[in-house]
Amino acid sequence: MMADADFADCVELQPELKRLKLRRNNWDSDTYEFDEVLTEFASQKRVYEVVAKPVVESVLDGYNGTVMAYGQTGTGKTFTFGRLGEVDTSDRGIMVRSMEDIFTDLSPNTDSVTVSYLQVATYVCITAFCIIITFIF
Numbered sequence: 001m002m003a004d005a006d007f008a009d010c011v012e013l014q015p016e017l018k019r020l021k022l023r024r025n026n027w028d029s030d031t032y033e034f035d036e037v038l039t040e041f042a043s044q045k046r047v048y049e050v051v052a053k054p055v056v057e058s059v060l061d062g063y064n065g066t067v068m069a070y071g072q073t074g075t076g077k078t079f080t081f082g083r084l085g086e087v088d089t090s091d092r093g094i095m096v097r098s099m100e101d102i103f104t105d106l107s108p109n110t111d112s113v114t115v116s117y118l119q120v121a122t123y124v125c126i127t128a129f130c131i132i133i134t135f136i137f
C-alpha cells in the first residue's frame, strides 16, 4: 500500500474562490478561474440554478438559449441533464427543471415552445449533451 505522501491529487477544486488548480508537480501549478466551480457535493438544484436557470430566464425574455455538457464518458452528463427524479424529486436534472420553470411561466393560449435535445459521441468517447430551448411569444 502506498503511503499518503507518495501521491497527491493533481486537480484541486477551490469552489469558494471559483478556481481550479492543476498541479504540474510538487512545486508548480496552474490556476484557472471560472464563473462557478461546483464540486461533487453540489446538489442538482444548485447546478441548475448556477448553470441553466439564467439561460431559462433569458429564454423567457425572448432569447434563444443553449445549455451544453461536454466531457469524458461517465463524468455525469446524463445524470446532470436527464434525471427525472421519479423516486427522489431532488434528483431532477436540468431538463426537467428547465421545463418546470418554462411551463410555469408561459401562457398556453399565446405561447409556443420548441425543445431540441442532442447527444453526440466522438470516437474517443468524449460526449456532449445539449439542450436548446426556444420560447416563441
Ligand SMILES: Nc1ncnc2c1ncn2[C@@H]1O[C@H](COP(=O)(O)OP(=O)(O)OP(=O)(O)O)[C@@H](O)[C@H]1O
Pocket (backbone or CB within 6 Å): 040, 071, 072, 073, 074, 075, 076, 077, 078, 079, 080, 127
Ligand atoms: N452528481 C452525481 N451524483 C451521484 N452520482 C452521479 C453524479 N453524476 C454521475 N453520477 C453517476 O455516475 C455514473 C455515470 O454518469 P452518467 O451516465 O451521467 O455519465 P455520462 O457523462 O452521461 O456518460 P456517457 O458519456 O458514457 O453517456 C452514473 O452511474 C451516475 O448515476
